Amino acid sequence: MNEKLIVVLLLVTIVLSVTSLAIVSNITDFSDNFARALTQQPSQPTQSASVGFTIEKSTAGGTG
Amino acid sequence: MKSSNLLTIVAVVAVAFALFNLLVTINKVGDLNSITGYAEFDTGTADVEIESAVHIRFVVGEDALDWGTGSVNTDPATLDSVTSPYNDANWDCTPPDCPLDVGMDGGLELENYGNVNVDLYVDTTENADTFICDDDANCIATATHDFNWQFEDLGTTASCTDKDIDDVGGDEAFWSGWEDVCRSGDPCDVGGDGLFVCDEFLALDTDDTIEINFQLLVPISAPAGQRDVIITATAIESL
Numbered sequence: 001m002n003e004k005l006i007v008v009l010l011l012v013t014i015v016l017s018v019t020s021l022a023i024v025s026n027i028t029d030f031s032d033n034f035a036r037a038l039t040q041q042p043s044q045p046t047q048s049a050s051v052g053f054t055i056e057k058s059t060a061g062g063t064g
Numbered sequence: 065m066k067s068s069n070l071l072t073i074v075a076v077v078a079v080a081f082a083l084f085n086l087l088v089t090i091n092k093v094g095d096l097n098s099i100t101g102y103a104e105f106d107t108g109t110a111d112v113e114i115e116s117a118v119h120i121r122f123v124v125g126e127d128a129l130d131w132g133t134g135s136v137n138t139d140p141a142t143l144d145s146v147t148s149p150y151n152d153a154n155w156d157c158t159p160p161d162c163p164l165d166v167g168m169d170g171g172l173e174l175e176n177y178g179n180v181n182v183d184l185y186v187d188t189t190e191n192a193d194t195f196i197c198d199d200d201a202n203c204i205a206t207a208t209h210d211f212n213w214q215f216e217d218l219g220t221t222a223s224c225t226d227k228d229i230d231d232v233g234g235d236e237a238f239w240s241g242w243e244d245v246c247r248s249g250d251p252c253d254v255g256g257d258g259l260f261v262c263d264e265f266l267a268l269d270t271d272d273t274i275e276i277n278f279q280l281l282v283p284i285s286a287p288a289g290q291r292d293v294i295i296t297a298t299a300i301e302s303l
Binding site: 003006007010011013014017018020021024025043044045046047048049050051052053054055056057058 | 068070071074075077078081082084085088089092117118119120121122127128129130131132133134135136137143172174178182278280282284286287288289290291292293294295296297298299300
């Protein structure tokens, strides 16, 4: 069998192994972050809205 | 370097990585019993604890009111957020500055999108004297001017099951009639949170929204100029 081909396959194995390791390492990190996102979402007990209009000078005679 | 030696080195590295990977995987799998929702027993008990969260918001698109620009032709003019076109015949306006032109389509809609029922308080930064008359002494002393609000329950059954207005003395009636707004710091302002409006503002999907409508009585003597007021809603988890 071609030895170069075997070397390539082993290198691919190493790369896949490292990738797998990185994914597994992140599983519990993801869980921690998810739980933290649930518990640390800030409350929003106060909200504001605006109400407005503009009055122009009246052209009619009024009693005021 | 001979190709057989290179092959041996790469093979050893690959095996070493594989073993290290195996050890880390075993270690991480052992940690999985701490993730959210992990079932500890075969009876199907879910290990999730949801904390209470107080969240209210003005519905997007229903979070601002603007009556545009106009003038009073007969004393007083009435503007409100209930009946289209949202101004009476005593208010002169010219498109594109009339209420409908500037997007008026009803009152402010407030939603409880948290997971607990709340007590609801509402206040404003202005009252009729300061908002309508802009603190003008003549307007305040002599002219009919009002800045009122009204609360409407938009729930399928009821979003507020205990409609409460401490200082007014009524409850359900207040929600259907016009009443003076409550300015922050005025006697109606309970403990600095505003007027106590609802004792049980629910957090149900179909019963979690109320509408706050406004009515303005604007006299001819009201000084010209732009008027703005901030409406603030405060929620406190119901006991």
